[in-house]
Amino acid sequence: MNIPKTSYPRIVIIGGGFAGVALAKKLSKQEVQVVLLDKHNYHTFQPLLYQVSTGGLEPDSIAYPIRKILKDFPNFFFRLANVQEIDTKKNKVKTNIGNLKFDYLVIASGSKTNYFGNAEIEKHSMAMKTIPQSLNLRSLILENFEDALLTSDLHERNALMNFVIVGGGPTGVELAGALAEIKKGILPKDYPDLDTRSAQIHVVQSGDCILKGMSSKASQKAEDFLEKLGVNIWKNVRVTNYDGKTVTTNTDLTFETATLIWAAGVKGATIKGLDSEDFVTKGNRILVNEFSQVKGFNHIFAAGDVAFMETKDFPRGLPMMAQPAIQQGQQLGDNLLNAIEKKPMKPFTYKDKGLMATIGRNKAVVDLEKWKFQGVFAWYVWMFVHLFFLIGFRNRMVVFVNWVYNYVRFDREARLIIRPFKKRNTL
Amino acid sequence: MNIPKTSYPRIVIIGGGFAGVALAKKLSKQEVQVVLLDKHNYHTFQPLLYQVSTGGLEPDSIAYPIRKILKDFPNFFFRLANVQEIDTKKNKVKTNIGNLKFDYLVIASGSKTNYFGNAEIEKHSMAMKTIPQSLNLRSLILENFEDALLTSDLHERNALMNFVIVGGGPTGVELAGALAEIKKGILPKDYPDLDTRSAQIHVVQSGDCILKGMSSKASQKAEDFLEKLGVNIWKNVRVTNYDGKTVTTNTDLTFETATLIWAAGVKGATIKGLDSEDFVTKGNRILVNEFSQVKGFNHIFAAGDVAFMETKDFPRGLPMMAQPAIQQGQQLGDNLLNAIEKKPMKPFTYKDKGLMATIGRNKAVVDLEKWKFQGVFAWYVWMFVHLFFLIGFRNRMVVFVNWVYNYVRFDREARLIIRPFKKRNTL
The missing domain is CATH 3.50.50.100 (FAD/NAD(P)-binding domain)
Structure with a gap:
């Protein structure tokens, strides 16, 4: 994939949903290169989808071009891509438009409908x-x-x-x-x-x-x-x-x-390479620690619906909704900058609104x-x-x-x- | 097609564009039954299509549900249908959802892109x-x-x-x-x-x-x-x-x-049964007289882009645009009511705005x-x-x-x- 190499560390974000966009905004204008991959060129405000279905709203009014969200961030790159596999050994994601190396990876691929096998x-x-x-x-x-x-x-x-x-x-x-x-x-x-x-x-x-x-x-x-x-x-x-x-x-x-x-339900939209039992837990979500880190990695994170994070109040994982995703994305932005500067990361706490x-x-x-x-x-x-x-x-x-x-x-x-x-x- | 038979004469309109909608509105609440057929369930405001293409407008804001335009007209029927053929001998239109008899027929099927055979x-x-x-x-x-x-x-x-x-x-x-x-x-x-x-x-x-x-x-x-x-x-x-x-x-x-x-051009969207050389002239449009009547019929009309009407100012036919279509549709509404009451029809005059x-x-x-x-x-x-x-x-x-x-x-x-x-x- 044709992304310029810079001296800045490259953070690849998979998914432009609530978590991915909140994270990218936090990283805006920092000394990092951010590459956001999504199969749509827009962010979807999912809570209002039912109004599109029922003729109350036009689709264009609950979608927002991802490129525009970060237009003032010179080290931001968006690519319309389907991520097919994560190669954790070579620190590389494979997509339908080519491969991409990362220094840090954030999986924010959200969730998909769960038919429970039917x-x-x-x-x-x-x-x-x-x-x-x-x-x-x-x-x-x-x-x-x-x-x-x-x-x-x-x-x-x-x-x-x-x-x-x-x-x-x-x-x-x-x-x-x-x-x-x-x-x-x-x-x-x-x-x-x-x-x-x-x-x-x-x-x-x-x-x-x-x-x-x-x-x-x-x-x-x-x-x-x-x-x-x-x-x-x-x-x-x-x-x-x-x-x-x-x-x-x-x-x-x-x-x-x-x-x-x-x-009737959703499940984490996991990606090949991190979809085995070693990483995935209830609801097909990727188990992460309080810093959003995926087990066994310091530089691979997951946030939003696809991430399973236990908290005191939510021992069965945070709800798969916009608020936890936004808050995780924001917190992860700070933590990534801390990690790059070799400062300690802060554990995530969920403010239930x-x-x-x-x-x-x-x-x-x-x-x-x-x-x-x-x-x-x-x-x-x-x-x-x-x-x-x-x-x-x-x-x-x-x-x-x-x-x-x-x-x-x-x-x-x-x-x-x-x-x-x-x-x-x-x- | 499942349309109730009434004592009112049935006017079938093919097409819910500018001509068809203007006509249907004129007939609203009169003692006629109106059946409008279109392959879309909405009217399209074509002059702004280019803004939809270029991301300036959402499609839903230049479309309007046809059923809603005439919701207060009890003898109005809309059917989502592709008209396949007009049977002028049996006064019947054939569609993908069945056949329909008419007392009066108005072809307002508009125009389509003309590739000049390439x-x-x-x-x-x-x-x-x-x-x-x-x-x-x-x-x-x-x-x-x-x-x-x-x-x-x-x-x-x-x-x-x-x-x-x-x-x-x-x-x-x-x-x-x-x-x-x-x-x-x-x-x-x-x-x-x-x-x-x-x-x-x-x-x-x-x-x-x-x-x-x-x-x-x-x-x-x-x-x-x-x-x-x-x-x-x-x-x-x-x-x-x-x-x-x-x-x-x-x-x-x-x-x-x-x-x-x-x-580079459009041509009349003619329909089988009235698409022969007997009826069709320049621009693949159906030749009509000053009352919008198709040659040889008193009860079959054409209006809008698909109709070729010569006027003094436009010897090569009225332009294929919204204004002539709207004005023809309105005038035809009055004329149809006159025809039903055995009153003389008025010739169409185009007010060039x-x-x-x-x-x-x-x-x-x-x-x-x-x-x-x-x-x-x-x-x-x-x-x-x-x-x-x-x-x-x-x-x-x-x-x-x-x-x-x-x-x-x-x-x-x-x-x-x-x-x-x-x-x-x-x-």
Whole structure:
């Protein structure tokens, strides 16, 4: 790979997500060379992907060009690349565009959808981890309603209008709420010739509550909100298979649906060379110490979703979310500079800023350390926090305009099938 | 196709572009049944496609859901369909989702890129008539710059950074100006490790001026603006072939480029059944009389780009642009209602509102009937008019926010490769 050699130590970062970008920003204008590799040329603000899927936001407003984030940092290099292997002996990463030597390596490759080994579910279900996936889901939902108009078979029509969301975490809950609002406010107007009342939204949760990382108050209130919106919540039910038509579970319950959204779990996106049992632990995550170092190496680190770091408060690893990733990335930036200057590194401590989820219009739940609240105010807090963490002034403005418009007009205008998902369409 | 039969006459409209939508709006809430067929579920504001291609706007802000345009019209039906054939004997259209009888038919299928029979150019070049095409071009431009970083072959690198635009009409001129601004303001920051000064933008024009439909003052000024921006304009040169690497012309001139944008012409998008010599004339457009009627029929009409209507001022047919389409659609709405009530129809008269094109920041040319002007004020007029004609308040707000941001910051943040165009990328 064509990166100039300098006298500065080279830090290679794999992944431009929350951890990778926070780290790169910390290293900006320091006496290091930073090479960031990502398979997209943009950073994705994943917490708002569900709004892209449901026509509330345009994809471009939750993405930010990685090159722009660090445009004033002369020793920063970005390459659009798929990392294929890490060679820890030769201190080299292998990618689809060539090999690259590193002095320090940070794996911040994030996570991917965990199908728990079920290939049939993987084949037939929709995931929502990237912008292209979110747009595919948007297209599929809209295409299914267009198709529902074409069939006189009642079973088929209902299957096209039903949604089964597997997983009652924040992604599943937020998506279910948005779909329920679409069903109520938009479908009857857009499809007056369909009986959209029979459209059903199901959330299937293997455990005995939704939003299980949050307080029981938040969990209960979120359930109330969803039920008020007409969402069916199935607890203590585990989805066992989906053949593209019928969802089977570990109970007698089955669902007929053309759309299964798999939000039941994620796993670390490990990379060949550091993906063996020696390095990988629960959730397919790379075990790291309190300095984010991978076992056996002083110069190889992991941060964010892909890293498994135990803390006092989180003996089962930090949650796979934006906040731990950002904080780890920032701390690692300081530690890398310390390491280069032969100063001692500082152990990572996680400042838990709380958890939140939105269910719909005026409906959110927020758990802060000392204050837990739900409803309208929580909804404003949720919006404010998400706008604040979104990268880029333009993105914030565009998202804000959309939110105000959607709120005032009870609308979601980005219900556009820009790139059809179903193959039979010939555009 | 599953459309209810009513006592109202059924008007089938093929195409949800400017003509089709203007017509459908005119018929809203009248005693007719309207069925609009389009292969997209949205209306595209084509004049701003070049800004989507060049990262200035998100696609969702220049598209508008067709179902929403007519949501308050109870006898309006939309179907996502490809029309395959018109059966004028049985008064029926055949589509990929079934057949549909009509009492009145309006063909408003628009235009498509005209390659003048050159299959190789068609295969290797990029067009910009639809949103997916614009996004493909956006991806390709950005991917080419990423690839330029990977090669040490100077010729290949230059070819990846060169752009050849064939056609000096508004599309070609506006795109060339936008690319020149990107070259100047964005590339040096995004790609500090590339010598982006060697990126070249060529406009190849077969005639002896650019913007040939406009005044000679506008044409000359546009040329000055483009040259100031560093664009190379080649007049009286006709592109003869492009194999994906080398552009050949009818002169000694050749260009090495990985990106040829074909904006040299459009032709009517006719449909089987009405595509024979009996109906089709210059520019592959369907000949219509002053009532938009197709020759030989009282109940079959054509409007917009696909219709060839001679007027006193335009003996070679009205221009293939938004304004004639909108005006024809509106007039046809009145005429259809007259026809149904057995009243006489009124002949179409075109109110020429003028022509305009933007070249870049503070640079536009405007030809009104009595006033022709260029420069900063023309640029404001151009923006105001485009915002005004854009459908949807949300779209106007989002476009406005983007324009203000881009102006103040000299930026275009939607430089995102959301769906790669080149196949080798594995996302």
